[in-house]
Amino acid sequence: MACKVPDRNCNGNDPVHIPHEWYQPSKILTGGIFTHIFILLPELSFQMDPAEEEISGQMMIPRFYQHILALAFAIHEINGIPNILPNATLGFRIYDSYHNVRMTYRTTLDLLFKLHQFLPGYKCGIQTQLMGVIGGLRSDTCSQMADILSLYKIPQFSYGSFQPAAKDETGFPSFYHMVPNEAIQYQGIVDLLVHFKWKWVGLMTFDDDGGEHFLQTIEAMLSKSGICSAFTNKVPVTVRIFEMSDMNKYIMNSIPVFKDSKANAVVIYGENANIGWLAAILLGINESLATDLQYNEKTSFGRVWITTAQIDFALFILQRSWDIKMFHGAISFTIPSNEIPGFQPFLQSLSPTQAKGNGFIKDFWEQAFDCLVSDSNVPTDDACTGEERLQNIPRQFFQLKMTGHSYSIYNAVYAVAHALHVMYRTSSKFRKMENRDKPNSWQVEPWQLHSLLRNSPFNNSVGDEVMLNEHGELVGGFDITNMVTFPNNSYARVKVGRLDPQAPPDKMITLNKERLEWHRGLSQAPPLSLCNEQCYPGYSRKKKEGKKFCCYDCSPCPEEMISNQKDLDYCTRCPEDHFPNHRKDECIPKIQSFLSFEEPLGVTLATLSLLFSLITALVLTVFIKQKETPIVKANNRSLTYLLLTSLLLSFLCSLLFIGQPNKVTCLLRQTAFGIIFSVAVSSILAKTITVVVAFMASKPGNIFRKWVGKRLAHSIVLCSSLVQVGICAVWLASFPPFPDLDMHSVSGEIIVECNEGSVTMFYCVLGYMGFQATVSFTVAFLARKLPDSSNEAKFITFSMLVFCSVWVSFVPSYLSTKGKYMVAVEIFCILSSGAGLLVCIFFPKCYIIVLRPDLNKKEQLIRRKH
Structure with a gap:
């Protein structure tokens, strides 16, 4: 389009002055808009041309100058490679966005329309083609650039923006991220917090759309992983670097938030300016700690700072006195980089006197080395000597090693060059052009590169594969670095891990914890970051x-x-x-518990059982040997032998209750005990009834005469015992006892016991035995005074009183004990009740038989009767 604007001369000077520009002319250009200098423009007053308004303040971040140099170096390197675009030379035009919306739009328009002057909508002079623009460290800068560049479908490459506002699906199809998807970084942050079990974390971000998107996304992910945000510190976008009142207000409000929180892990998101704000807050905290009475010396405030890949630990040149050790141990997600062989020599060769067309180097040199670059030969005291070297600048302000952001810029230049080279080789139009007189006059439009930029991997000069996916995002992950500071206020960023989205979900993040260093102000390493103290086991x-x-x-x-x-x-x-x-x-x-033969209680009960059995056997032997004596014959010898045998078996059956229960012992112990005792009590009942019948039969004409004899006694024993046998048979047939384990009755023990199968049947056995004992006691009590020389009713009455007392007390004692002590109670009752019968009934007779044989005569019995 011809230049026909009134009062504007295409060859004249443009009143709009952009102070910083670096231009290397060529017909094929790569543009660059970088954030290097922060300026403060006055509010629009509409009283004068905005271009004529003065800048009220500016401040430089020297570290960001490497971004500009990375683009220039990449163009220089590509032009020296014969197998990439052999018949073309690339140029570049670089501007500064000045961290300002107005200037971002202004410099973007410059890239499109300016040769030596600025006329929006016109291209004056020789036609050049802008094939791509690299720029946008911040997401808002990217969006502002994209508002204009997308209209012309010019490829735009962001080297630091992660925000979705600039993605193709939001209306910017010509936008490309030279960084991986931000969602990968979010997941990496969460995985890192989970790895170290940090549950109480602080969040710091700018109070803008990008910060709000970050908070909404990350807080949902944190909550899902069981992590809470202790505080959210939002840096107001209205806080300006040169407005001290706003700065101080924000810093003073933030100091107690950081200082008083128990969160030892703080995630910092946004941009590099956040590091400046954080440093100011930390300086205020350390000053307050140093003046606190409980501190005798200056104390360093320690936290784990977790920064995202957008953030570089870059400080303004005015912050030389700030102690970089406040960031010691910071963990950062960083864009992967590689060492380019010629990059450091390229940086070391720079000099303000030899940098033709470089509008940035003069201000950079003067601020970095605190000297003046003069065009005159007149020496001054503060003039730069020319001996200054970039490697002498402290690392927190500038470093020679290519950073991740610079590497992204380097790869973006190569992406444009490779796309042009592929078009040059494959397009028939280009092949025809090679035979023309002007081989360099390509007719290439920027929009033609889009199909070649996506999903077309290539290798850069050091062999790293660079690939943009269908969304225009770099395919790859992030490095995890740890900041290590040194006493001379320098630092190094040590790679300690990797965030790889191609790995399985549980192995996306890998860490070498042995290489990690933690802030010296933390009380332990790795630190805890919890709302309160940990709950210990128990x-x-x-x-x-x-x-x-x-x-x-x-x-x-x-x-x-x-x-x-x-x-x-x-x-x-x-x-x-x-x-x-x-x-x-x-x-x-749990230990298995049962009444064992090895333990003292078991040994005691077994000994008593055998002792009583032995005594019973001796009594039985005495009675058998003295069977012809009057005292033995007078008391029904067969019932006596049956009773003694039953008592002997009852003492022995108690041994079934000792030892580990098994199937046989469980079936036998209660039924044997019940039947044997039933036979014993039946024998006693038969003895008592025999005495009563004998007394009644002694009267002339009594009908009981025919009942006198052994038949009655045997019938009573048999009938009475068969009932108990029947009860036990039903029990064994329906609900037989079995070995069982009781896990819960006694803490710390597994009770090995015999489960009775049916508690009802067990108490039926006891109840019937109690019924027999009650009948025997009643009959014996009524017959105790009958005038018979062989009357045992008195002894039986007393023995049954003992027997009933023992078994009445058995029930509550049995129910109130557990485990082996229940078994011991039952054994004790068996032994004590059997011993009561043995002692009360047979010891008086043994006394006569053994010690007073003179009383064991018929004459004595007759005398006693009268």
């Missing part, structure tokens, strides 16, 4: 009312439950065969 977390779910109290585990890890939400119950130790942090196997 305790579980209990939510605090009105607080976030990460804040909790520690509650002791209930009985029979444990927690064997820190910070468990719930205590767990031990397996049935285990029980908690006294600290409730471990399950201990």
Whole structure:
């Protein structure tokens, strides 16, 4: 389009002055808009041309100058490679966005329309073609550039923006990210926090759309992973670097937030300016700690700073006195970089006197080395000597090694060059052009490169593969670096891990924890970052009312439950065969408990059983040997022998209750005990009834005469015992006892016992035996005074009183004990009741038989009767 604007001369000077520009002419240009200098423009007053308004302040970040040099170096390197675009030379035009919306739009228009002057909508002079623009460290800068560049479908490459506002699906199809998808970085942050079990974290971001998107996304992910945000510090976008009142207000409000929070891990998102704000806050905190009475010396405020890939630890040149050690141990997600062989020599060769067309180097040199670059030969005291070298600038302000952002810019230039080269080789139009007189006059439009930029991988000069996916995002992951500072206020960023989106979800993040260094102000390494102290094993977390779910109290585990890890939400119950130790942090196997022959109680009861059995056997032997004596014959010898045999067996059957229960002993012990005792009590009942019948039969004409004899006694024993046998048979047929394990009755023990099968049947056996004893006691009590020389009713009455007393007390004692002591109670009752019968009935007779044989005569019995 011809230049026909009134009062504007295409060859004249443009009143709009952009102070910083670097132009290397060529017919094929790559543009660059970088954030290097921060300026403060006055508010629009509409009283004069905006271009004529003065800049009220500016400040430079020297570290960002490397971004500009990376583009220039990449163009220089490509032009020297013969197998890339052999018949073309690339040029570039670089501007500064000045961290300002007005200037970003202004410099973007410059790239499109300016040769030596600026006329929007016109291209004056020789036609050049802008094939791509690299720029946009911040997401808002990218969006402002894209507002204009997208109209012309010029490829735009962001080297630092992660925000979705500039993605193709939002209306910018010509936008390309030279960085991986930000969602990968979000997941990496969460995985890092989970890896170190940091549950209480602070968040710091700018109070803008990008910061709000970050908070909405990350807080949902944190909550899903059981992590809470302790605080959210938003840097107001209205805070300006040169407005001290706003700065001080924000810093003073932020100091207690950072200082008083228990969050030892703080995630910083946004841009490099956040590092400046954070540094100012930390300086204020350290000053307050140093003046605190409880501190005798200056104390360093320690936290783990987790920064995103947008953030570089870059400080303004005016911040030389700031101590970089405040960021020691910071963990950063960084864009991967590689060492380019010729880059450092390229930087070391720079000099303000030899940098033709470089409008940035003069201000950079003067601020970095605190000297003046003069065009005259007149020496001054503060003039630069020309001996200054970039490697002498402290690393926090400038470094020679290519950073991740610079590497992204380097790869963006190569992406444009490779796309042009592919078009040059494959297009028939280009092949025809090679035979023309002007081989360099390509007719290439920027929009033609889009199909070649996406999903077309290539290798850069050091062999790294660069590929943009269908969304225009770099395919790859992030490095994880750890900041290590040194006493001379320098630092190094040590690679300690990798975030790889191609790895399985549980292995996306890898860390070499041995290489990690932590802030020296932290009390332990790695530190804790929790709302409150950890709950140790033996305790579980209990939510605090009105607080976030990460804040909790520690509650002791209930009985029979444990927690064997820190910070468990719930205590767990031990397996049935285990029980908690006294600290409730471990399950201990329960010991099997039963009445054993090896333990003192078992030995005592077994000894008593054998002793009583031996005594009973001796009594039985005495009675058998003295069977012809009057005292033995007078008391029904057969019933006496049956009773003694029953008592002998009852003492021996108690041995079935000692030892580990098995199927046989469980079937026999209760039924044998019940039947044997039933026979014994039946024999006593038969003895008593025999005495009564004999007395009644002694009267003339009594009908009981025919009942006198052994038939009555044997019938009573048989009938009475058969009832108990029937009860036991039904019990064994329907609900037989069986070996069982009781896990719960006694803490710490597994009771090996005989399950009775049917408690009802067990008490039926006891009840019938009690019924027999009651009848025997009643009959004996009524017959105790009958005038018969062989009357045993008195002894039987007393023996049955003992017997009933023992078994009446058995029931409550049996029910109130557990485990082996229940068995011991039953054995004791068997032995004591049997011993009562033996002593009360037979010891008086043994006394006469053994010690007073003179009384064991018929004459004596007749005399006693009268």
